[in-house]
Amino acid sequence: xxxxxxxxxxxxxxxxxxxxxxxxxxxxxxxxxxxxxxxxxxxxxxxxxxxxxxxxxxxxxxxxxxxxxxxxxxxxxxxxxxxxxxxxxxxxxxxxxxxxxxxxxxxxxxxxxxxxxxxxxxxxxxxxxxxxxxxxxxxxxxxxxxxxxxxxxxxxxxxxxxxxxxxxxxxxxxxxxxxxxxxxxxxxxxxxxxxxxxxxxxxxxxxxxxxxxxxxxxxxxxxxxxxxxxxxxxxxxxxxxxxxxxxxxxxxxxxxxxxxxxxxxxxxxxxxxxxxxxxxxxxxxxxxxxxxxxxxxxxxxxxxxxxxxxxxxxxxxxxxxxxxxxxxxxxxxxxxxxxxxxxxxxxxxxxxxxxxxxxxxxxxxxxxxxxxxxxxxxxxxxxxxxxxxxxxxxxxxxxxxxxxxxxxxxxxxxxxxxxxxxxxxxxxxxxxxxxxxxxxxxxxxxxxxxxxxxxxxxxxxxxxxxxxxxxxxxxxxxxxxxxxxxxx
Numbered sequence: 001x002x003x004x005x006x007x008x009x010x011x012x013x014x015x016x017x018x019x020x021x022x023x024x025x026x027x028x029x030x031x032x033x034x035x036x037x038x039x040x041x042x043x044x045x046x047x048x049x050x051x052x053x054x055x056x057x058x059x060x061x062x063x064x065x066x067x068x069x070x071x072x073x074x075x076x077x078x079x080x081x082x083x084x085x086x087x088x089x090x091x092x093x094x095x096x097x098x099x100x101x102x103x104x105x106x107x108x109x110x111x112x113x114x115x116x117x118x119x120x121x122x123x124x125x126x127x128x129x130x131x132x133x134x135x136x137x138x139x140x141x142x143x144x145x146x147x148x149x150x151x152x153x154x155x156x157x158x159x160x161x162x163x164x165x166x167x168x169x170x171x172x173x174x175x176x177x178x179x180x181x182x183x184x185x186x187x188x189x190x191x192x193x194x195x196x197x198x199x200x201x202x203x204x205x206x207x208x209x210x211x212x213x214x215x216x217x218x219x220x221x222x223x224x225x226x227x228x229x230x231x232x233x234x235x236x237x238x239x240x241x242x243x244x245x246x247x248x249x250x251x252x253x254x255x256x257x258x259x260x261x262x263x264x265x266x267x268x269x270x271x272x273x274x275x276x277x278x279x280x281x282x283x284x285x286x287x288x289x290x291x292x293x294x295x296x297x298x299x300x301x302x303x304x305x306x307x308x309x310x311x312x313x314x315x316x317x318x319x320x321x322x323x324x325x326x327x328x329x330x331x332x333x334x335x336x337x338x339x340x341x342x343x344x345x346x347x348x349x350x351x352x353x354x355x356x357x358x359x360x361x362x363x364x365x366x367x368x369x370x371x372x373x374x375x376x377x378x379x380x381x382x383x384x385x386x387x388x389x390x391x392x393x394x395x396x397x398x399x400x401x402x403x404x405x406x407x408x409x410x411x412x413x414x415x416x417x418x419x420x421x422x423x424x425x426x427x428x429x430x431x432x433x434x435x436x437x438x439x440x441x442x443x444x445x446x447x448x449x450x451x452x453x454x455x456x457x458x459x460x461x462x463x464x465x466x467x468x469x470x471x472x473x474x475x476x477x478x479x480x481x482x483x484x485x486x487x488x
Contacts, residue, residue: 073100191237418458
């Protein structure tokens with residue numbers, strides 16, 4: 001028996017190709033030289049690492065980096081099947097070829113069954129280069145497939161991550177069988193949980209009845225003309241919830257031009273559609289408020305008494321300032337309404353020096369169409385108080401209180417009471433412009449009621465207005481400030 005050998009044997013390789021690294025387990029140096037000779041005759045570029053014992057073989061396997069393993073079947077300290085098992089454990093992707101002089105047919109079949117790539121008898125070493133080339137080529141192909149599959153899995157993982165991050169659902173539809181494959185996000189966009197059945201019929205049934213014809217027409221056009229499928233429609237989930245879904249896709253055709261499928265993505269755009277609707281409503285509200293404010297300014301300019309230029313300028317400036325403050329409050333709340341307490345504070349601030357007014361009442365949000373007329377009414381009352389009432393003397397005070405009857409859609413009852421002002425002799429001899437404005441805003445624009453009590457201690461004004469938002473919005477839009485002239 002020969003001494004243990006571990007050596008590198010190089011067979012010249014062309015510069016354009018790297019040498020095939022071969023681990024050769026063989027205890028016979030003569031047989032090893034014969035294998036090297038046969039490989040070199042064919043011009044196969046290779047570098048052979050020869051080992052003869054189990055320890056050197058195991059160490060080589062652990063070191064790795066080999067493209068092929070050649071092994072004798074009969075070895076001094078262990079047999080070929082043990083060498084094969086060790087190779088499958090430490091280098092499972094490396095092809096393994098037995099080169100033996102004693103390998104019988106049954107042993108060869110068992111070796112292949114346990115994972116050997118091929119077997120060559122030493123009496124026919126002429127087959128070795130062919131077997132080696134085939135084994136190396138097959139290993140390279142398998143490695144390429146593994147790399148391709150790994151890259152595909154990585155690409156699919158990135159795609160799934162991108163779809164999930166963008167809340168996009170993926171779908172595929174077979175146009176011949178109408179079989180639908182949908183991702184969990186796609187199912188969720190149609191209101192279906194991942195475990196629920198979701199067929200193409202389920203999808204069509206989820207589309208809002210008013211949108212189904214439009215959805216089908218868009219799909220038919222996409223398939224017939226070969227254009228992208230891009231549509232937004234409403235869907236109704238099993239729980240009755242309404243959603244907006246954007247669906248995009250592209251048809252797929254066979255070689256003969258027959259449409260065979262479609263694939264694409266879905267996106268829940270409910271939030272965007274609601275935002276667009278809110279924006280449209282807000283634009284309309286702003287447009288209406290602007291027109292209404294201009295109408296109020298025009299009426300104030302025309303109807304304010306012009307006997308005294310300075311008084312006229314102050315009156316007009318005050319009323320325009322009221323409109324500006326209301327517009328600011330509504331804009332801060334995105335035209336959803338204005339708090340009554342905040343509105344009164346802002347309106348009374350220009351008339352007060354120190355804490356001379358008490359505001360008492362629950363939190364009330366006035367509809368947009370109600371805020372402006374009430375602010376104008378408060379302005380006229382405060383103007384009158386500054387000229388003739390409680391605010392015309394240092395010790396006078398205001399108490400403004402309110403309460404709700406019937407909840408947020410019921411009736412608002414507001415009381416304006418003045419104390420500490422000059423004695424009130426009684427009902428005025430004539431109805432002034434401020435009274436006409438007060439009556440026109442509360443009764444004419446808001447459909448409410450106003451009553452004035454000229455008590456000796458000071459003016460008491462009671463205002464009642466309905467809080468129904470729809471009615472108030474309609475009245476505010478339809479009623480003109482020309483109501484100030486009623487009963488003039």
